[in-house]
Amino acid sequence: MKKTLVIGASLNSNRYSNIAIHRLVKNGTSTEAFGLKLGTVSGVQIKTKFIHFQNINTITLYLNPKRQEAYYKNIVDLRPERVIFSPGTENPVFYSILEENGIKGEVACILVLLVTNQH
Numbered sequence: 001m002k003k004t005l006v007i008g009a010s011l012n013s014n015r016y017s018n019i020a021i022h023r024l025v026k027n028g029t030s031t032e033a034f035g036l037k038l039g040t041v042s043g044v045q046i047k048t049k050f051i052h053f054q055n056i057n058t059i060t061l062y063l064n065p066k067r068q069e070a071y072y073k074n075i076v077d078l079r080p081e082r083v084i085f086s087p088g089t090e091n092p093v094f095y096s097i098l099e100e101n102g103i104k105g106e107v108a109c110i111l112v113l114l115v116t117n118q119h
Contacts, residue, residue, distance in 0.1 A: 002030065003055055004110075004119075005078070007071065008062030009033035009046045016086065017062035020110050027114050032056070050074045058119070060084040060110045065091040076101045084108050 004024055010017045017033075018041055024031040025042040032053055033046040040046065047053075050071065056078045061068065068091055075083060076097065082104040085091060095105040113119040 002057035004029050004031050004058045004060060005053055005056045005080070006031065006033045006060050006062065007035075007075070008067075009035035009041065009044075010062070011035075011037055011039040011041065011046065015062070016111070020060060020062070020086075023111060023114050024119075027119070029119065053078055056080045058082050058084060060086060061089045062086055063089060065089065065094070068094055072097055076103065079103070082106050084110055084113070086110065 006017055006021055008017050009021060012018055021031055021033055021041045021044050025044060031044050033044050034050060035046045038046060038048055057080060059075060059080045072094060080103060083098055085107045086109055090107055098105040
């Protein structure tokens with residue numbers, strides 16, 4: 001089963017990362033989450049350490065480009081098929097790094113992709 005990792009996950013129900021976790025779970029997508037605060041969203045444990053993630057197919061980002069820099073290596077090392085840059089997370093520098101490593105960078109909204117069956 002394909003697994004999605006939400007990076008920048010929030011416990012705040014008004015945040016798009018939180019909504020994304022709910023919709024991914026509702027869609028039946030195996031979901032993991034990484035954020036600043038421990039907690040659970042829709043049965044998914046938000047981890048605060050970037051360890052123990054495996055077999056990730058898709059990563060969806062909810063971090064601004066400056067905050068992404070700290071995770072470039074972690075993300076590339078996971079070898080996902082694609083990284084989705086949600087609105088506001090666009091990062092041409094990271095697109096290049098991903099491309100150099102054979103990973104597809106995609107500017108999109110996971111919520112729209114789910115509704116249109118493109119996830």
